Amino acid sequence: MITTKVKRPVILTIICSLGFVGAFGSFIYVFNPGLKKYNDFLPAFIGLVVALRFIAYVGIWHMKKWGVEIFALTYFIFLLLGIFLGDVYSINYLGLAFSTWFIINLLFFYKRMDKNL
């Protein structure tokens, strides 16, 4: 298996840096008492998605395609959570706008990324 080193564009560096901070911020949201009251396993599920989002940023930082794929997956999960659990997990529109803008940027660089782990 040959792993190619691709230089990371500056825009992705900035976005990933913001994303790491955002992921830490989201992690604290897992302790929201409202989530626990809704379902015992909801904080666990949201925590898992936040952890996946963090892993996605690590992948994107290293210019890996799997990072983009995991990021897109978590994007849709967060979107669905916001739609179906609106009363306990409201959509963070700023975060959503950031993620959408990030995905658009990622699409430009997706072909240049490495498909290996």
Next chain:
Amino acid sequence: MIFLTLLKESLFFAWHALMNNKLRTFLSLLGITIGIFAIITVFTIVDSLENNIRGSVASLGDNVVYVQKMPWIFDDDVQWWKIINRPSPVLKELEAIKLLSQKSAYATFHVNVNKTIKQGNNSIQNATISGVSTDYEKVTSFEIEKGRYFSDIESATGKNVVVIGDKIAEALFQKVQSPIGQHITIAGRKIEVIGVVKKQGESIMGNSMDSQVLLPLNFIRNFTDLRSESSYPFIVVKARPGISNEELKDELTSIMRAARRIKPIGEDNFALNEIKLLSAAFDEMFGVIGLAGWIIGGFSILVGGFGIANIMFVSVRERTNLIGIQKSLGAKNYFILLQFLIESILLSLLGGIIGLLIIFVVTLLAGDAFGMAITLSRSNIILGLTISFLIGIVSGFIPAYGASQMDPVDAIRSN
């Protein structure tokens, strides 16, 4: 199948690495232990207090309106002098409610006095004694464990009978004899015990029936002035099924205004209180406590996570040589990744489990000490384990990924 074998091997490697450095393992998992202990303790205490208070509030009944002098919740612009000068509810008003109300199922009058209770050589100083009119047992939720409640005739004639709480029964009769049929003395009057209320346990709001002594209102009036403010008189009204508290309050307002002859432009000189007011106040209070616990605990867990990440970087550096050898012998990147990731998850999970065990022991001790049920709930156990697991993933991923990307030649050469 191959993946499972690799997973097993990764697990073995991780466990071996942790056991080789016991002190380091212990010190690094201490951060997560403290973090989990901090956050889950806060959640456990908040949940237990909330359950206790909600249980106490529920025992007062949620479709019940209290006609009192003072409101339970005051507005910011409260005019104290007006409230202080209000008259207390009187028996005549209970009769008016019973006669005119279409929306109430039951209504009862309630007064409290503090007296000494004696039984043989045992006595209870300053016990709270409640005088209640008939139907009290229908507006308040409690069960009689031994004996019975007052009959309508006993209530009406003011017979010298009493129903006592479990704690009172234990203090006066010390389980040596059955309290039923025995006599106690209150204010120099001999009173027959006819019932003991089933044990309810401690209540934060102090409304547990365990310490209650219930006398018929027509008996307690022999030694208590029912009009006196010191006996805290109030009327409790229970709504008919299907009638909302709002409808009942509207009707009670008009009956009370008519009974007190308040002019149409005059202000109400009574308060109609309901449990909903207390519940709303408690919701706000627990929201704030929960938020504080959430922020403090969240950050302490993050700090614990940084500790694990740090130790994982050290672990990767120490075993760089070994990683090189494994890779040169054909180990895949994901095998190396899993090996370190599992080590980090194990470390974090161990920390979390120890934290939860400490909380479990503390809840047992605290429960006994405070006489209140403090329980580590299933949801808090799940939350604690999940958070530990996720912290393990997040803090271990970057070091593990770094290890998996190493060049085998460079790794073997490293010291």
